[in-house]
Amino acid sequence: xxxxxxxxxxxxxxxxxxxxxxxxxxxxxxxxxxxxxxxxxxxxxxxxxxxxxxxxxxxxxxxxxxxxxxxxxxxxxxxxxxxxxxxxxxxxxxxxxxxxxxxxxxxxxxxxxxxxxxxxxxxxxxxxxxxxxxxxxxxxxxxxxxxxxxxxxxxxxxxxxxxxxxxxxxxxxxxxxxxxxxxxxxxxxxxxxxxxxxxxxxxxxxxxxxxxxxxxxxxxxxxxxxxxxxxxxxxxxxxxxxxxxxxxxxxxxxxxxxxxxxxxxx
Amino acid sequence: xxxxxxxxxxxxxxxxxxxxxxxxxxxxxxxxxxxxxxxxxxxxxxxxxxxxxxxxxxxxxxxxxxxxxxxxxxxxxxxxxxxxxxxxxxxxxxxxxxxxxxxxxxxxxxxxxxxxxxxxxxxxxxxxxxxxxxxxxxxxxxxxxxxxxxxxxxxxxxxxxxxxxxxxxxxxxxxxxxxxxxxxxxxxxxxxxxxxxxxxxxxxxxxxxxxxxxxxxxxxxxxxxxxxxxxxxxxxxxxxxxxxxxxxxxxxxxxxxxxxxxxxxxxxxxxxxxxxxxxxxxxxxxxxxxxxxxxxxxxxxxxxxxxxxxxxxxxxxxxxxxxxxxxxxxxxx
Numbered sequence: 001x002x003x004x005x006x007x008x009x010x011x012x013x014x015x016x017x018x019x020x021x022x023x024x025x026x027x028x029x030x031x032x033x034x035x036x037x038x039x040x041x042x043x044x045x046x047x048x049x050x051x052x053x054x055x056x057x058x059x060x061x062x063x064x065x066x067x068x069x070x071x072x073x074x075x076x077x078x079x080x081x082x083x084x085x086x087x088x089x090x091x092x093x094x095x096x097x098x099x100x101x102x103x104x105x106x107x108x109x110x111x112x113x114x115x116x117x118x119x120x121x122x123x124x125x126x127x128x129x130x131x132x133x134x135x136x137x138x139x140x141x142x143x144x145x146x147x148x149x150x151x152x153x154x155x156x157x158x159x160x161x162x163x164x165x166x167x168x169x170x171x172x173x174x175x176x177x178x179x180x181x182x183x184x185x186x187x188x189x190x191x192x193x194x195x196x197x198x199x200x201x202x203x204x205x206x207x208x209x210x211x212x213x214x215x216x217x218x219x220x221x222x223x224x225x226x227x228x229x230x231x232x233x234x235x236x237x238x239x240x241x242x243x244x245x246x247x248x249x250x251x252x253x254x255x256x257x258x259x260x261x262x263x264x265x266x
Numbered sequence: 267x268x269x270x271x272x273x274x275x276x277x278x279x280x281x282x283x284x285x286x287x288x289x290x291x292x293x294x295x296x297x298x299x300x301x302x303x304x305x306x307x308x309x310x311x312x313x314x315x316x317x318x319x320x321x322x323x324x325x326x327x328x329x330x331x332x333x334x335x336x337x338x339x340x341x342x343x344x345x346x347x348x349x350x351x352x353x354x355x356x357x358x359x360x361x362x363x364x365x366x367x368x369x370x371x372x373x374x375x376x377x378x379x380x381x382x383x384x385x386x387x388x389x390x391x392x393x394x395x396x397x398x399x400x401x402x403x404x405x406x407x408x409x410x411x412x413x414x415x416x417x418x419x420x421x422x423x424x425x426x427x428x429x430x431x432x433x434x435x436x437x438x439x440x441x442x443x444x445x446x447x448x449x450x451x452x453x454x455x456x457x458x459x460x461x462x463x464x465x466x467x468x469x470x471x472x473x474x475x476x477x478x479x480x481x482x483x484x485x486x487x488x489x490x491x492x493x494x495x496x497x498x499x500x501x502x503x504x505x506x507x508x509x510x511x512x513x514x515x516x517x518x519x520x521x522x523x524x525x526x527x528x529x530x531x532x533x534x535x536x537x538x539x540x541x542x543x544x545x546x547x548x549x550x551x552x553x554x555x556x557x558x559x560x561x562x563x564x565x566x567x568x569x570x571x572x573x574x575x576x577x578x579x580x581x582x583x584x585x586x587x588x589x590x591x592x593x594x595x596x597x598x599x
Contacts, residue, residue: 013410014547023413094388095380127409129529130388135344135376144460145344147373160464164369167524168469174461226385226422230396230403232415241560243578245567249585250593256561256579257593265538265559266481266505266594 001054001154003045004108004116005078006101006137007038009062009069010127023232034069037122039076041182043189045120046077048154055079057112059104061089061097067205074200075192081205082108088210088217093225094128098136100220103213105141111206116177118159123148123181131181138179146172147181271361271423273306274299275332277351278323279366280313281342287477288366288431289319290326295393295434296364297327299402302395305361308332312350314340317447324445327437331447332358338454341463342370346454348377353452355382360424362402364393367428379426385419387427391533401425410529411552432477432535433556474524476510481538484510484527484554485520488543488564488583492520497587498542504591510534510554512544528553542583546571563587 012033017026034042045056058073060066061084070081084104092100109115119141124131131147138145149161150169157176162169164183192200210217218224242259244252260266276296278289293309300307309323309331316339320331332354338346351374355363363378365371367389379386387404391414394403401418404427408415419425476482483502485495495509502509510527511520527534529549535556542563544550551574554560562575563583572578579586 011409013412013549016409016412018409018413025409025413093385094376095383095385098376098380128388129406129408129410131372132376132379132386132388135373136380139377139380145373145377146461147344148369162467164523165466167474168467170463171465171467172461172463178460226383227387227417227419230416230418232413235407235411235414235555239560239574239576241572241574241576241578243572243575243580245580247581249579249581250589252579252581253586253589254593256577257590257597259577260561261594261597 001048001052001118002112002114002116003049003054003056004105004119005038005042005045005056005058005073006119006121006133007042007058007060007069007073008035008122008125009033009060009066010035010125013126018234020234023234032065032068034072035122035125037124037126037182039122039189040185041120041122042073042076042078043187044149044152044182044185045118046190048118048152049077052154055112057082057108057116059084059101059108061085061100061104070205071200072192074203075196076190080112081203082208083205084208084213086209088220091222091225092220093227094130094132094136095226096220096224098133098140099224100213100215101133101137102140103215104208105137107208107213118154118176119143119179121179121181123183134179134181141179143177143179144174145179145181146174149180149182150184151186152180152182271359273308273360274303274362275308275310275360275364275424276323276328277310277363277365277371278319279368279371280311280316280319280339282340283313283315285311285316285319285322286366286368287436288368288371288429290323290436291431291434292364292366292429293323293327294437297437299362299393299395303400306330308360310351310354312339312347320447322439324447325440325443328445330445332450333447334450334452336453338456338459343459343461343463344373344377345459345461347374348381349454349458350452351378352381354450355424363424363426365426365428367430371428375426375428382424384422384424384426387417387419390427390429391433393427393429402427407552411548430533432533435535469522474508476508476525476527476532476534479508479534479536481505481507481540482510482527482534482536482557483507483540483542484512484544485515485542486512486544486550487514487518489515489520490543494584495520497584501540501587501591504594507540512547512550541571541575542587544571545569546574
């Protein structure tokens with residue numbers, strides 16, 4: 001089984017701040033992490049490899065620093081990592097990103113000497129929240145896709161997933177090769193050990209540039225992106241609500257019940 | 267190029283012959299956009315035995331509908347739905363295609379836009395027309411709701427977007443309104459549908475319909491345990507409310523994911539949202555700030571939930587909720 005996991009390095013959205021003047025992300029002091037959904041995708045890949053054998057390769061598109069995210073992946077079970085990087089790729093929307101990644105998949109397959117049987121992605125990145133790159137990658141590659149997997153297994157060339165639904169899950173299958181996007185797993189992703197971190201540090205991470213991919217650069221970056229960000233703003237959330245504090249619970253509750261019934265809210 | 271493309275389409279998602287609400291909801295803002303542009307609003311309905319959905323879509327505001335029916339559309343599959351929608355778009359050339367941002371909509375949308383090499387804006391919460399360019403201005407939250415971005419697709423057509431359920435309200439149903447229903451005979455061979463649905467497993471005893479609830483009583487980390495939710499449920503039962511929860515609760519295994527409100531759960535817009543023991547992380551607020559009235563109960567006076575609450579009590583929810591139940595019963599008695 002040759003497994004490819006696509007990961008993205010993202011700012012930890014629990015800790016990000018937006019500059020209220022410029023409406024841009026304040027990057028200083030904000031930790032970068034592997035997109036949490038991608039950590040489940042990687043864990044799924046590593047578990048499948050452990051169950052039936054094979055190799056797990058991770059790929060990320062991003063600036064040089066994204067190599068840190070790939071190192072993290074190497075420390076929790078990935079066998080090899082590639083970074084897709086270059087100025088031509090900056091500003092790509094999901095169509096351009098998935099196009100670049102689909103080219104990277106082909107280049108990595110050549111380098112690894114075998115096609116991928118299974119391509120795993122997190123369901124979405126927590127910075128952009130689009131959930132589009134996985135399906136678009138599948139489209140570029142002409143592969144079937146299953147999205148929103150909560151659990152997955154591979155047997156005899158068939159991948160079976162539990163697909164998240166409102167009131168449970170759909171049990172779905174498709175033949176490999178296929179693209180699967182992962183929401184979660186029954187188990188949490190493993191942690192690195194000191195030894196696995198040391199080993200990961202020593203592994204080389206080849207960088208694939210536009211030239212390496214022999215890619216049509218007119219379909220990359222801002223130029224290759226049909227969607228454009230027109231403006232951004234910070235949502236205002238401040239409300240001047242009624243806050244009852246410093247009262248015993250029964251008095252506070254009685255006051256609230258009166259307020260709500262008088263205003264015909266309840 | 268773009269002159270050939272006209273009209274606004276709303277994809278009305280169906281499954282097992284029934285429409286999902288979001289499609290009807292989206293006809294409402296789309297109607298406004300179509301009126302502003304002076305173009306037609308067309309509902310696209312793909313499913314099995316769904317002519318009634320096409321008729322309803324017209325009563326909810328569409329001028330006409332395009333209907334594709336077949337056994338292969340009874341349950342959603344990426345291949346069948348993407349194939350049918352792409353074929354329709356290539357034939358009719360709509361200027362704009364709006365899709366509900368359900369799991370299926372977000373599975374199909376990128377497949378379609380990518381095949382057509384056009385832009386798709388994900389999970390939007392507001393729609394408008396840019397008066398300068400005439401393009402749809404798609405507004406969406408990013409960075410977990412910390413930032414809103416307005417996105418346009420200036421050069422490629424159709425311009426496409428997925429829009430969150432429960433952000434827009436359905437228009438009033440216009441009984442007896444009629445419009446043309448155009449049938450298109452598109453079939454996808456069984457072997458061209460590469461994924462298979464083996465079984466649909468229901469894990470939740472009663473279906474959780476947070477999106478349509480009038481009142482939601484929601485519990486967070488402060489509820490502390492599975493048992494703690496008995497208190498939340500008691501209040502919900504009294505008010506005829508649906509029980510919701512924050513992500514921390516699902517992660518802790520106290521409630522199933524179907525109850526989760528927020529960025530990685532459901533977006534809800536009830537009349538009343540009661541947040542109990544929920545700190546109000548922006549990811550949670552992103553999913554419930556559309557509520558008409560927000561009530562917060564939290565023992566931490568500094569909890570950010572109070573910033574968005576219309577009413578709040580600083581106190582332990584296990585003291586406040588029983589006291590509230592008693593006081594409320596007294597008033598209503």
